[in-house]
Amino acid sequence: MKTPGKMEVKPQLGLDQRIPADPGTANRMENFTYDAQTHSWDNYVGFEIYTSHRGFPTTYFPNLATDSIYCWQRHSSAQQWLLFESGGTLYWMNASPGATTVSNSLDANRTIPAANEGGSSYSPFGKYLIITNGNDGPIKWRGQKNRTYKLGWHNRPAAPSGVPPLNVPGDGRPFNFVGGTAYFQLGQDEIGFIDKYMDNSFWGLGSIIIAEENSYFWRVSFVNENGSESPISEASGEVTWETETFTKGSNVLANLPCVKVTLPLGPVGTVARRLYRTKNNVGTDFYFVQQITNNVDTFIFDHTQDAALGATAPGENDSITFPASGARFSATFKNCLWLDGGPLNPSRLWRSAPLQLDTYSAFDYFEVGTTEGGDITALFPYYNSLIVFRENAIDLIRGDPLQGFQLVPFIQGIGTQSPKSIVVIPNMGVMFLSADGVYLIAGGLDGGSTLSVNKVSTAIDGLIERMSPDLLPKAVAIYSHKWREAHWYISIDSKPNLNLGIVFHQDSGQWTTRNNNSYKVGCLTTDKDGNIIYGVNQPPDLPAQDPNTGIYVISASGNGGYSSVTVGESTTYSEAGALSCKFRSQWMDFGNPYIKKQPKYLYLYMLTTGDQSIPVTMHKDRDWSRSVLGAGRVMQVSDFTDQPTYRDLTASTQLKVPATWDSTKWQDRTLTCIRYPIALG
Secondary structure (H helix, E strand, C coil): CCCCCCCCCCCCCCECCCCCCCCCCEEEEECCEEECCCCEEECCCEEEECCCCCCCHHHCCCCCCEEEEEEEEECCCCEEEEEEEECCEEEEEECCCCCCCCCEEEECCCCCCCCCCCCCEEEEECCEEEEECCCCCCEEEECCCCEEEECCCCCCCCCCEEECCCCCCCCCCCCCEECCCCCECCCCCCECCCCHHHCCCCCCCCCCCCCCEEEECEEEEEEECCCCECCCCCCCCCEEEECCEEEECCEEEECEECEEEECCCCCCCEEEEEEEEEECCEEEEEEEEEEECCCCCCEEEECCCHHHCCCECCCCCCCCCCCCCCCCCEEEECCEEEEECCCCCCCEEEECECCECCCCCCCCEEEHHHCCCCCEEEEEEECCEEEEEECCEEEEEEEECCCEEEEEEEEECCCCCCCECCEEECCCEEEEEECCEEEEEEECCCCCCCEEEEECCHHHHHHHCCECHHHHHHCEEEEECCCCEEEEEECECCCCCCCEEEEEECCCCEEEEEEHHHHCEEEEEECCCCCEEEEECCCCCCCCCCCCCCEEEEECCCEECEEEEEECCEEEEEECCECCCEEEECCCCCCCCCCCCCCCEEEEEEECCCCCEECCEECCCCCCCCCEECCCEECCCCCCCCCCECCCCCCCCCCCCECCCCCCCCCCCCEEEEEEECCCC
16 A cells, blocks of 8 residues: 655754654754754864964974863953863963964973873953862962962961060160151161150150060961962060160160061061061060061161051961862852862862962861762852762852851762863853763752752763773763853763764754764863864874874864874975765654655755755665665755856866956855665565
C-alpha cells in the first residue's frame, strides 16, 4: 500500500543523544553557530591568529603549550592587558586598540602545570590583578605601572630600637633634649636642645618631675601603596632615663628629651612605616606616634608627648604573616580578597581586611572541612553571595565586613573539580561543569527569591559519560556576549589533552560540539568585544614546526588555522582549508517503526551561500557501516539566474556569474529549498 506523506523538521534544534530523541534534534552537530535573527544554524566559524598584526606567535614561544590566559579590562575597557603563561614564564601583552607591544616577560621560572593540572587563576581586585597557581605563591600585578609584588606580608618587621638621651657636659646645654624649636646636628647621633619655654606647650618625652624615672617601648609596622598594614613588630628594648635639669637664667628647669628611634626598612612595595609607643612607665599598650612616609630613613627622633599620641596600635592578631602562601584560587567579594588555603590546607578559606588585600587577621577564616563535601575547588562571586565550590558540595559565604560573614551550606552531592569551568550566562545564572554534566545555578537569596541547581546537559549525557575523570581539573570554559555562547573544552576517551568542545547556545538553549583536535584549545578568555581568545595547549604528538601554537581567536572566517611548507631553510605559512562542518539527523521512523517506508526525497531549506556544493550521506536501519553518498547540490535557487559570488577567477572552476567590486550589486540572502533524491534500497 502506498502511503504518501511528508515529515517537516523546522526549525532545526540542537544536539540530543538520548534515545528516543526529538526528530527535530541532531545526532551529531559539529562546528555550527546559531543565528537568532533567522532561527537557523550556520557554519561561519573558524580560528585565526590573534597576534597577526604584531608578529607570528612562534617568534616568542615556539612549540610550547600556553598554560593559562586572561584578558584584564579596566576603565570601561579602555585598558586591556592579555596575560598568558608559556614554558614556565608569565607574559603580558598590551591588548588595547592601537598597541604595538608583542610580549613582555612578567615572571619567570614559574611551575609548569602537570598533565592533570590547570594553569594559573586570575582575579581582579581594584587596580591589581591577583595571580595564583598553588605552587609559586600568589602575586599581584599593577598593570598600569607594570609592577609585580608578592601578595601579603611574609615577615614581621624587625623591632625598632631606641637610644637613651645623653647628658653630655659642654656649654651647659645637654644633647637630645627638646622644647619648642630645634636645631639639628647632622651626621651625629644627637639632636640639639629645644627651649620648651618658648610657648606654653610641653614638648618631649618623660615626666617634668625632676629625677623621676622614665620608661618607654616602641613598635613599628609597614604600609604599602594600597593601604594594607603589616603585622606589628616585637617591642623594642626598654629605654629608661631620669628627668634631668638645665638652667635658663636663674631658673633650674626640667628637660624633656627626644629619643632617637632606629627604624627597619620594609620589603619592596612599602611606602610608609607607622611608629607606635607606650605611654611613660606603662609598657603594655601601644599608641600611634607618627607615620614616616618613606622607606628610606633609618631613624627618627621621637619627641611626641604622651597626651598627643593617637589611636591604639593594632594587636598581634589583627594583621598576621600571609596565611595562604599556597593559594590556588582567589575571588573578590564585598571589598575583601578571599583565598583558599592551598594544597596543604585545602579546606580553609581566608579573607583579607576590607580594601586591604595584603592584611589578614588570625581569626578571619572559615573551615569547610567540618562538613562533608571535600576540598575547596573554586571560588566564584555571584550577586550577594560568594559561591564556594567543593569536590562534592557547594557552600555560600553571606554577609559583609561590618555585620560579619557566615558560611552557609547550599547543596551536597554536586560540586566541581574544574575550577576554570564556571561561567555566568546573562539572565540565566551560573553554569559549571561537574563530574556528571553541566549544571545551572539560578535565582538568589535576596528579595524573596530562591537559589536552585539544575542539570542542563541531559541531552549530551552520551558525551559527558566519556569524560576523563583525571583531567577534569584541566577543563576550561568561557562565555562570549558576542557569540552568545558558552564553551566548555573537556577530555574524553582518556585522551591526554582537551579534545572536545561542547557549546551551549544561549538564544536557542541547545548544544553543539567543536572538534578540539582542530582548535587545540587549552585555555580561554574574552576581550571587551566578546572575542573568544584562546591559548593552544598542544597534544604530545604535535609536530615541532606546527604553526598553530601560541594565541588564537575564534572567528567567523571559516579558516582552520595555518599550514607551513619548509623548503630548505625557508618556511612559509599560509591559511589552511576551511573547518569541516558536520550535521547528522536523528534516526527517523516517521511515526511508526513497524511500517516499512521508502523515502524518496530530502528537502533542505537553506539561505543561499553561493556555489558551495554540499553532499548528503544516507544511512538506514541504524547501520553506520553501510551508506549511500548522494550527489552534491549547489546552494543556488533553481529556475533563477545564479547569484554572484566572490571567488578567485584564476581557480580551475570559473564562476558562471563573476562578481566584481564597484559594479556587481550584492543581493539579499534568499531562503532556498534544495532537493536531494534518496537512493536507499
